[in-house]
Amino acid sequence: MKLDDLGQGALAVIAGITGGRGVLARMASLGLYAGKKIRVVQTAPFKGPILVEDVATGARTMIGRKIAAHVEIRNEEPR
Amino acid sequence: MSRSATKSPGDELVIALAGQPNCGKSTLFNAVAGFKVNTGNFSGTTVAYTETRVFFEGRTVKLIDLPGTYSISAHDIAEKVARDYLLSGSVDVIINVLDSSTLARSLELTIQLMEMDVPMVIALNMFDEAQKKGIAIDAAKLASLTGVEACPLVAAQGSGVHELFRAAFKVSREAYRYRKPVYDKDVEECIARIASRYPQSLGELARVNERFVIIRLLEMDPEFEALAQEADPAFLQFVRENRRFLAEVHAWPETGVFASHRHAMVMDLFEDVAVVKSRAKLSFGEAVDSFIINPAGGLIAFAALIFLMFSTSFWLGDLLSGLLEGPLDLVGRQLPGLLSGNVLILAAGLWDGVTAGLGIVLPFLVPLLTLMSLLEDTGLLPRIAFMMDGLLHRFGLHGKSVVPLILGYGCNVPAIMAARNLEYERDRIITLLVVPFISCSARTVIIMALAGKYLGAGYATLIYLGNIAVALAMSFLLSRFNVETSPGIIMDVPPLRRPYAGIVLRKVWAMTYEFLAFAWPVIAISSIVLAVMAHAGVDAYVNAALSPVTAFVLDLPENLGITLFLGIFRKELTLIMLESALGTANVASVLSPVQLLVLVVFTVLYIPCIATISTLWKEGGWKVAAASVALNTAVALVVAGTIAHVL
Numbered sequence: 115m116k117l118d119d120l121g122q123g124a125l126a127v128i129a130g131i132t133g134g135r136g137v138l139a140r141m142a143s144l145g146l147y148a149g150k151k152i153r154v155v156q157t158a159p160f161k162g163p164i165l166v167e168d169v170a171t172g173a174r175t176m177i178g179r180k181i182a183a184h185v186e187i188r189n190e191e192p193r
Numbered sequence: 194m195s196r197s198a199t200k201s202p203g204d205e206l207v208i209a210l211a212g213q214p215n216c217g218k219s220t221l222f223n224a225v226a227g228f229k230v231n232t233g234n235f236s237g238t239t240v241a242y243t244e245t246r247v248f249f250e251g252r253t254v255k256l257i258d259l260p261g262t263y264s265i266s267a268h269d270i271a272e273k274v275a276r277d278y279l280l281s282g283s284v285d286v287i288i289n290v291l292d293s294s295t296l297a298r299s300l301e302l303t304i305q306l307m308e309m310d311v312p313m314v315i316a317l318n319m320f321d322e323a324q325k326k327g328i329a330i331d332a333a334k335l336a337s338l339t340g341v342e343a344c345p346l347v348a349a350q351g352s353g354v355h356e357l358f359r360a361a362f363k364v365s366r367e368a369y370r371y372r373k374p375v376y377d378k379d380v381e382e383c384i385a386r387i388a389s390r391y392p393q394s395l396g397e398l399a400r401v402n403e404r405f406v407i408i409r410l411l412e413m414d415p416e417f418e419a420l421a422q423e424a425d426p427a428f429l430q431f432v433r434e435n436r437r438f439l440a441e442v443h444a445w446p447e448t449g450v451f452a453s454h455r456h457a458m459v460m461d462l463f464e465d466v467a468v469v470k471s472r473a474k475l476s477f478g479e480a481v482d483s484f485i486i487n488p489a490g491g492l493i494a495f496a497a498l499i500f501l502m503f504s505t506s507f508w509l510g511d512l513l514s515g516l517l518e519g520p521l522d523l524v525g526r527q528l529p530g531l532l533s534g535n536v537l538i539l540a541a542g543l544w545d546g547v548t549a550g551l552g553i554v555l556p557f558l559v560p561l562l563t564l565m566s567l568l569e570d571t572g573l574l575p576r577i578a579f580m581m582d583g584l585l586h587r588f589g590l591h592g593k594s595v596v597p598l599i600l601g602y603g604c605n606v607p608a609i610m611a612a613r614n615l616e617y618e619r620d621r622i623i624t625l626l627v628v629p630f631i632s633c634s635a636r637t638v639i640i641m642a643l644a645g646k647y648l649g650a651g652y653a654t655l656i657y658l659g660n661i662a663v664a665l666a667m668s669f670l671l672s673r674f675n676v677e678t679s680p681g682i683i684m685d686v687p688p689l690r691r692p693y694a695g696i697v698l699r700k701v702w703a704m705t706y707e708f709l710a711f712a713w714p715v716i717a718i719s720s721i722v723l724a725v726m727a728h729a730g731v732d733a734y735v736n737a738a739l740s741p742v743t744a745f746v747l748d749l750p751e752n753l754g755i756t757l758f759l760g761i762f763r764k765e766l767t768l769i770m771l772e773s774a775l776g777t778a779n780v781a782s783v784l785s786p787v788q789l790l791v792l793v794v795f796t797v798l799y800i801p802c803i804a805t806i807s808t809l810w811k812e813g814g815w816k817v818a819a820a821s822v823a824l825n826t827a828v829a830l831v832v833a834g835t836i837a838h839v840l
Contacts, residue, residue, distance in 0.1 A: 130446060133680070136616065138448055140683050143263040143272075145298055145456070147449040159488040160583025163592060163682050170460060171297035176579050178591065178681025 117154075117164060117177065117185035124154045125169070126187040133184040141185075144175050152187075205246070205253045206365055207283055208358075211275060212290035213302050214261030215572075215687045217318045220696065221290055221348040222258040225249055225358070242274060250358050257284070263685075265305045266414060270613055279309055280401055286361045287313040293323035293330055293345070294688065297463040304374045304455055304462075307341065310402045312369035314361045315343040320353070322690070327470035335466040340372030349693045373404060376454050379442060383435050384408070390431055395424035411436050412451045478689040482576075491580045498573070502602075503657065505560050507641050507650060513556030514642070521548040538728050539721055542773075546720025549769035550713040557638040559705060565603040565634075566700045570692035574599060575684060582682055588665045589672020592682045594624045598664070601631030604704075605805040609812050617679045623671045625813045629801035629821050630664040630828070632657065635764040636797045642768055644793045647781045652790065660797055663828065712763055719759055723770055726755075732774075746830055747791050748837040750775070750783065760796055762803055767796050791837045799829035 120126060128150045131138055141147060151169040158165070163176040177185070210218040226245045243258045259278060260271035279287065289306050291299035296317075306313060317323075317332055332343040342360045346353025375381065387407050398420050399406045409417040410432045421429040440447040475483065484490040525544050532540050568574065574596050582592025593615055601608035608628045615621040632640065637657075645653040726732040732755045736743070739754030756774045760767035775783045784792065800822050801809070810818040 137680055137683070139266060140616070142449060142452050143266060144683065144685055145263070145301065147452055147456075148446055149449075149453055149456075156486045156579075158579050158583055161586070162581075162583030163579060163684075165486065165579060165686060168298070171295060173295055173298045174686040176575075176582070176592070176682060176684050176686055178582065178683065180681040181683060 118182035129186040207255045207285045209257040209284045216292040218290045290316045293317045300459045312364045317345045320345040329468045392425040509560045510557035517552040542721040542724025546717035566697045588668045601628045746834045795833035
């Protein structure tokens with residue numbers, strides 16, 4: 115399952131990110147890499163970006179939908 | 194590396210402020226140095242470093258405000274600027290500025306900075322905000338666990354700043370005890386294995402401590418990999434094998450294995466030093482945030498904001514301008530009675546320029562700048578970027594361009610510099626070429642003072658909206674020339690913050706001062722020059738030379754040629770010189786409504802001002818600057834010419 119399949123409020127764990135080195139590096143520097151637990155806060159209109167929150171730190175990042183399609187996730191049931 | 198322990202108290206101390214984007218480095222810098230650098234609540238307000246010398250707590254300090262970086266991996270220009278500076282060996286103390294309200298994330302950089310082995314102090318900035326969010330941080334425990342002094346402070350209010358700098362001075366004087374962050378056993382063993390084969394030649398090339406280089410190599414840092422390749426390819430191969438081994442043991446991808454270890458270390462540290470109390474109630478900022486992050490709420494907020502921006506600068510500017518007009522006019526009318534001959538010509542020219550700056554430009558400029566400052570400081574810009582990203586994709590741009598585009602409404606110069614944040618050349622070039630179409634505050638003043646005054650608010654709004662349409666159309670057309678698509682946006686969204694009146698006022702004053710000190714004299718001198726030229730009849734030559742454009746294409750009076758020409762230096766000059774060029778204060782008595790419309794539209798769109806052109810040259814090269822001049826001129830001629838001949 116990919117990040118862009120998730121709906122609002124969904125909790126998930128990043129399983130892996132495919133794509134170029136630049137994208138990987140930028141995600142990593144914002145604290146998004148395999149093993150990170152994230153929550154989808156909001157999806158933007160007009161096929162806009164997805165706002166994700168790092169559950170551990172509360173830091174929020176928007177990720178364009180095209181990039182989100184490269185983020186493999188494992189679903190996690192909301193507790 | 195240079196060590197500062199030997200410096201005597203009389204020597205200048207070099208202190209660098211390093212931290213993640215948006216943690217308040219520039220606010221701290223300004224708190225110490227007076228207003229020198231711009232601040233804002235979004236990543237990357239500082240794109241290059243700024244330095245200043247200050248005398249603080251009895252010592253001379255060279256203070257450097259580095260661009261914010263999440264890591265020291267040197268993935269983008271800002272990270273590279275910061276890392277190169279810190280590794281240059283010229284820094285005596287690093288002040289690592291942290292946003293306490295996002296402590297867990299902030300500590301990731303702290304660990305990396307500690308690995309550089311440069312004397313360091315931790316500044317726990319926005320300590321009040323962390324408390325409000327229910328995060329209790331034990332600064333003493335953080336200091337004892339990391340071996341780095343940690344000082345709580347609120348830079349925006351100036352509290353804790355003196356204590357922080359005293360701690361920094363102390364670290365620089367006393368021998369700094371480097372406490373390296375220790376990773377788990379597997380990683381440490383891996384580092385030790387690599388260290389045993391560390392080639393001396395690499396040490397000479399890298400000129401930084403061995404452990405730091407090894408960690409950078411384990412993180413696949415391209416710059417250090419290149420150095421290792423140059424020094425000893427077999428060694429690099431050995432590092433790669435170890436890295437692969439580490440990744441396999443932990444079943445983590447090779448690219449992220451080290452980051453994951455560091456992250457685990459950071460989370461342990463965070464849990465040791467901070468207690469997070471869960472709150473039942475959202476803070477005001479969070480409540481507002483959850484409203485505007487929704488599509489409907491965001492749209493309402495965005496529309497309200499645009500309306501507020503426009504109406505404030507229009508109504509308030511008009512009101513203030515009206516209040517000043519009477520008294521200034523009264524003084525001006527006394528001049529012919531007091532002076533005569535050539536002196537009167539000079540004095541009248543000077544007075545025209547002086548009053549124009551004071552009575553026409555300032556009343557519109559100050560409200561607009563205040564609003565722009567508020568917009569920057571609250572953190573609304575990244576939220577607008579989030580909302581507009583999808584829409585902007587249809588015009589060939591993406592949300593990250595929103596920041597430069599909106600900053601452009603204040604002044605194109607910082608907007609063009611902000612385009613550095615765009616990672617992809619294609620996005621950057623398009624943004625660089627679109628920004629000069631954005632009606633900056635100077636041009637907004639022209640719209641308000643000419644279209645608003647003589648044609649009504651409806652026309653002013655129409656011109657403003659038309660300007661946005663032109664900018665979007667340009668972006669659409671430019672993106673057709675470059676069909677490769679950009680991967681899209683990855684951008685952090687900082688928490689909403691309340692703006693501090695003191696900081697906003699200082700910022701507005703800094704920009705107003707810029708106008709008073711640099712633009713105003715230019716306006717006054719140009720006004721004198723114009724008066725003398727008119728007296729000597731020289732302006733007729735300039736007007737005649739430009740008449741094909743003014744008279745034929747734009748259908749305007751020929752004597753406006755010189756005012757349009759002057760606008761290239763400062764856009765306000767066109768407005769200010771208009772009255773003297775036409776020889777009347779009532780512009781509407783000479784120009785028809787269509788001519789006024791043409792004049793305003795042309796002025797808003799044609800050649801960007803000199804400051805913008807030179808910044809474009811610096812940021813994008815001469816080709817981009819030339820393309821921008823050509824593009825703006827062509828579009829201005831076509832749009833304004835069409836209005837002139839069709840209406």
